[in-house]
Amino acid sequence: MNDFMHKLPQFVGNHLFLVALLVAVILALFVTQVMVWMRKYTELTPAGLTQLINRDTPLLIDLSASADFEKMHVPGAKHVAMSQFDPENKDLAKARELPVVVMDKDGRNTDSAAQRLIKAGFTRVYTLGGGVLAWQAAQLPTAKGRN
Incomplete structure (x- = not known):
């Protein structure tokens, strides 16, 4: 686990597009779920x-x-x-x-x-x-x- 945490910043720096895409997908899923919960x-x-x-x-x-x-x-x-x-x-x-x-x-x-x-x-x-x-x-x- 400790090794993973040390390599994470390097991975994020080398794969910025993939990380941004992952964040966008997670955000879209979250927004969609909130909309489902709020509909009447x-x-x-x-x-x-x-x-x-x-x-x-x-x-x-x-x-x-x-x-x-x-x-x-x-x-x-x-x-x-x-x-x-x-x-x-x-x-x-x-x-x-x-x-x-x-x-x-x-x-x-x-x-x-x-x-x-x-x-x-x-x-x-x-x-x-x-x-x-x-x-x-x-x-x-x-x-x-x-x-």
């Missing part, structure tokens, strides 16, 4: 969503493109185009106390929708990590068509 919604796995469905009656909102929704969606999910998504809608306002799960085809575009729901006063907001593709990969049942 929870990302669910397909198994976590299954548990939520079994113990509660969540509102499932699928923001996928219409063609993707018709090919495959989580049973019971309601399709809403991202351009039509409005958490302030009077029909949606009735569900403020229900758990709301936002999903799309691959889970990439749900963060902004979840943030909008929280801003509108929804208290139990979730996203499906990996989207409907993760649901299918977990070999859970999917539905086809508009309903």
Whole structure:
């Protein structure tokens, strides 16, 4: 250990770029983790969503493109185009106390929708990590068509 400590300054001096890159990666991981801890919604796995469905009656909102929704969606999910998504809608306002799960085809575009729901006063907001593709990969049942 003592030998390591004596050679560390020399290594840092000789490999400044690598050390800077390591510090940047560690900082990026730290910032990402802090952002995850501070967000007010929870990302669910397909198994976590299954548990939520079994113990509660969540509102499932699928923001996928219409063609993707018709090919495959989580049973019971309601399709809403991202351009039509409005958490302030009077029909949606009735569900403020229900758990709301936002999903799309691959889970990439749900963060902004979840943030909008929280801003509108929804208290139990979730996203499906990996989207409907993760649901299918977990070999859970999917539905086809508009309903």
